[in-house]
Amino acid sequence: MGRDFYLHLLLACLSIAQWNSSALARNSTGSQVSSRSRHGMGIKGQVLHRSKRGWVWNQFFVIEEYTGPDPVLVGRLHTDLDSGGGKIRYILSGEGAGTIFVIDEKTGNIHATKTLDREERAQYTLMAQAVDRITNKPLEAPSQFIVKVQDINDNPPVFLNGPHHATVPEMSNVGTSVIQVTATDADDPSYGNSARLVYSILEGQPYFSVEPQTGIIRTALPNMDREAREEYLVVIQAKDMGGHMGGLSGTTKVTITLTDVNDNPPKFPQSVYQMSLSEAAKVGTVVGQLKARDPDVGENGMVTYSIIDGDGKDLFEITTDSQSQEGIVKLKKLGMDYETKKSYSLKVEAANVFFDTRFVSRGPFKDTTTVKISVEDADEPPIFSQSVYFMKVNESAPAGTPVGQVHAMDHDLGRSPIRYSIEQQSYMDRFFIINAQSGVIKTTEPLDRELTAWQNISVIATEVNNHIHTSRAQVAIKIRDINDNAPELAEPYEADMCENANAGKLIQTIKGVDKDESANGPRFTFTMAPNQNFTLIQNSGHTADIKVRRGAMNRRKQEVYLLPVVISDGGSPLLSSTGTLTVRVCSCRADGSVQSCNTEPLTLPAGLSTGALIAILTCIIILLGK
Missing domain, CATH: 2.60.40.60 (Cadherins)
Structure with missing residues (x-):
C-alpha cells in the first residue's frame, strides 16, 4: 500500500484514540457527555420526559483526498442507552448521508465512501438518531454533529495575474521597489503550514531580489544602465509549507523594463564636418546636416543646435529638425564670393533641451564640432564697377559728344568678354548710344536742359560666351545748363x-x-x-x-x-x-x-468847315505813314 494510505490510517487511529480518551473522561467526570435534563428539549420542541441519557461522540474528522481501497472510518455514534445486543438501530441523515457517509445501523460506525476535497467543501452537517429496532420508536432526540474534512497540502500556490510587466528608472538606488507579486494557496491557512507561503527569486539575479514574506521585488544592483540593457526577465517562486522541503510551489514571470533618465550628454560622432555650397545659392539653401548622438530617449534625448563661433556665423544659420533631431545648416544671407573667399568655418554646439541635475557631475550636457564650408565657383553674371553711375553733359552739345563710360567684368575663371547695350525703355533713350566693347556713352543729338534736366538710362552687360548671364546698371545723366535763353x-x-x-x-x-x-x-x-x-x-x-x-x-x-x-x-x-x-x-x-481812362472826344473849333477838317486828317495820315 502507498504512503497516503498509511497517513490516512494514522489520522483515523488518532481520531479513534481521541474519541476513546474522551469517552473515558466522560465516564469518569461526565464533562464530555452530551447529557440532557429530565425535561430536555427534543426534536422540534418536543418535551422529553425520561431519565438522564445522552449521545456519546467527539468531533468527527475525515482526511481529504484519501484514495485507499476501503471506505475510511470517520467515527462512531453511540448512545449511553445502548447496552449492546443489537436492540438499537442508528440512523444517519443530513448532508451527504447515504451517498458520501454511510452508517452501520448496529454499531453506529460511520464510513466515508468517496474521496473528499476540503477546497470544494470543508465540512458536512449530519443528524444522528437512535431508535428501538423492534418498535422503531426514537430512544434519543435527533442530534446534530459536524464532520470536518481534514486539510492536506494538495494545492500549490497560484499567481492569479500574470505574466507581469513593471518599470523602474535606470540608475535607481539599490532597494528601490519595483512591483509586488502575490500568490494564493487554496489549502487551509488555519491548519498547519499548507498555506504559509515564502517567495524566492529563481531568475533575475543579481539584478533584482524579492522579499520572502511580501513578494515585493526590489533592485539589487546599483547604476543599472538602460543604454547597456533595457529589459530583464525575473522569475519568482512562491512555495508553501513555509518554504520547507516537501512543500508545493508556483512561479510567475515578471518582465522589468528600465525607463530612461537623462544621464547621457549628446555627442558628435565627428570632430569636423565638410560641406560645400555654390556661391550663387539663394538664401535658405540647405548646406548640409549633422547629428549629435544621444542614447537617451524621448525628451531626454532632445537636442538643440546653435552656431557659437566662426567666420561664417553671420552668413549661415542652423535649425533643429524636431523629428530627426538633426541640425540643418542653411544659408542665412547673401555674401559668398568664390573669387574673394573660398571657405568658411563654423563652431556648432549641440545641447540637451532637458537634463537631470543628478548627473551634472558627469560633465556638461553639450558637445561641439567644427563645420567647414567650401564655396564652389558658379558661372555668375558680370558685375559692374558701380551699381549706379552719375554723368554730365552740356545741353546743346553736338551729336557724338562723350557722356561717360561704364565698366563691367566677368569674375569667373573664364573671364568672358563683355558686350554693352542700352535698354530702350522710353523715347528719351534714343538720345544716347553706347559702344558695345568699351562701354563709352555718347549723345546722338543736342539736348535741351529746359526740356529735361536729368536723363536715366539702363545699361546691360552681357557675357559674350554666355548670353544668358546679364546684369544691369543705372546711369543718371545730368544735362548741364548753358546760357541759351535771354531773360x-x-x-x-x-x-x-x-x-x-x-x-x-x-x-x-x-x-x-x-x-x-x-x-x-x-x-x-x-x-x-x-x-x-x-x-x-x-x-x-x-x-x-x-x-x-x-x-x-x-x-x-x-x-x-x-x-x-x-x-x-x-x-x-x-x-x-x-x-x-x-x-x-x-x-x-x-x-x-x-x-x-477812356479817351474824351475833341471839340472842333467854332467855324471850322468840313473841308478844313478833311484837310487836317489827311495831313495826320501822311505823317503817320512816314
Missing part, C-alpha cells in the same frame, strides 16, 4: 496813372524771368531809354520800379505812353531782350482814385 519780362505789363501824379510816384514794379539756371543769370539788369516823364529804378534781384519823373501830365495832350525796357542776364555770353510797359494817363478823383 524777359515776366508778363506784358500795363499800368494806369493819374494825370496829376506827383514826381516820384511808383507806377509799376516789373519782374524778369530766365529759363536758364541761376548760374547763368544770378542778377538781372533793367535799363530804359531816357524819358522826360518816367524813370527806372533798379532793385536787388529780379525786379525794377517805374516811377514818375515829373508830375502834371496832360491826358488831353497824350493819354498812352509806351516804355521800352531792356533786361539783361549775367551769363556768358550775356543775353538780353526788350519788353514794353504800357502806361495810360487817367483822370482821377480828389482822393487819387482813378475815375476814367
Whole structure:
C-alpha cells in the first residue's frame, strides 16, 4: 500500500484514540457527555420526559483526498442507552448521508465512501438518531454533529495575474521597489503550514531580489544602465509549507523594463564636418546636416543646435529638425564670393533641451564640432564697377559728344568678354548710344536742359560666351545748363496813372524771368531809354520800379505812353531782350482814385468847315505813314 494510505490510517487511529480518551473522561467526570435534563428539549420542541441519557461522540474528522481501497472510518455514534445486543438501530441523515457517509445501523460506525476535497467543501452537517429496532420508536432526540474534512497540502500556490510587466528608472538606488507579486494557496491557512507561503527569486539575479514574506521585488544592483540593457526577465517562486522541503510551489514571470533618465550628454560622432555650397545659392539653401548622438530617449534625448563661433556665423544659420533631431545648416544671407573667399568655418554646439541635475557631475550636457564650408565657383553674371553711375553733359552739345563710360567684368575663371547695350525703355533713350566693347556713352543729338534736366538710362552687360548671364546698371545723366535763353519780362505789363501824379510816384514794379539756371543769370539788369516823364529804378534781384519823373501830365495832350525796357542776364555770353510797359494817363478823383481812362472826344473849333477838317486828317495820315 502507498504512503497516503498509511497517513490516512494514522489520522483515523488518532481520531479513534481521541474519541476513546474522551469517552473515558466522560465516564469518569461526565464533562464530555452530551447529557440532557429530565425535561430536555427534543426534536422540534418536543418535551422529553425520561431519565438522564445522552449521545456519546467527539468531533468527527475525515482526511481529504484519501484514495485507499476501503471506505475510511470517520467515527462512531453511540448512545449511553445502548447496552449492546443489537436492540438499537442508528440512523444517519443530513448532508451527504447515504451517498458520501454511510452508517452501520448496529454499531453506529460511520464510513466515508468517496474521496473528499476540503477546497470544494470543508465540512458536512449530519443528524444522528437512535431508535428501538423492534418498535422503531426514537430512544434519543435527533442530534446534530459536524464532520470536518481534514486539510492536506494538495494545492500549490497560484499567481492569479500574470505574466507581469513593471518599470523602474535606470540608475535607481539599490532597494528601490519595483512591483509586488502575490500568490494564493487554496489549502487551509488555519491548519498547519499548507498555506504559509515564502517567495524566492529563481531568475533575475543579481539584478533584482524579492522579499520572502511580501513578494515585493526590489533592485539589487546599483547604476543599472538602460543604454547597456533595457529589459530583464525575473522569475519568482512562491512555495508553501513555509518554504520547507516537501512543500508545493508556483512561479510567475515578471518582465522589468528600465525607463530612461537623462544621464547621457549628446555627442558628435565627428570632430569636423565638410560641406560645400555654390556661391550663387539663394538664401535658405540647405548646406548640409549633422547629428549629435544621444542614447537617451524621448525628451531626454532632445537636442538643440546653435552656431557659437566662426567666420561664417553671420552668413549661415542652423535649425533643429524636431523629428530627426538633426541640425540643418542653411544659408542665412547673401555674401559668398568664390573669387574673394573660398571657405568658411563654423563652431556648432549641440545641447540637451532637458537634463537631470543628478548627473551634472558627469560633465556638461553639450558637445561641439567644427563645420567647414567650401564655396564652389558658379558661372555668375558680370558685375559692374558701380551699381549706379552719375554723368554730365552740356545741353546743346553736338551729336557724338562723350557722356561717360561704364565698366563691367566677368569674375569667373573664364573671364568672358563683355558686350554693352542700352535698354530702350522710353523715347528719351534714343538720345544716347553706347559702344558695345568699351562701354563709352555718347549723345546722338543736342539736348535741351529746359526740356529735361536729368536723363536715366539702363545699361546691360552681357557675357559674350554666355548670353544668358546679364546684369544691369543705372546711369543718371545730368544735362548741364548753358546760357541759351535771354531773360524777359515776366508778363506784358500795363499800368494806369493819374494825370496829376506827383514826381516820384511808383507806377509799376516789373519782374524778369530766365529759363536758364541761376548760374547763368544770378542778377538781372533793367535799363530804359531816357524819358522826360518816367524813370527806372533798379532793385536787388529780379525786379525794377517805374516811377514818375515829373508830375502834371496832360491826358488831353497824350493819354498812352509806351516804355521800352531792356533786361539783361549775367551769363556768358550775356543775353538780353526788350519788353514794353504800357502806361495810360487817367483822370482821377480828389482822393487819387482813378475815375476814367477812356479817351474824351475833341471839340472842333467854332467855324471850322468840313473841308478844313478833311484837310487836317489827311495831313495826320501822311505823317503817320512816314
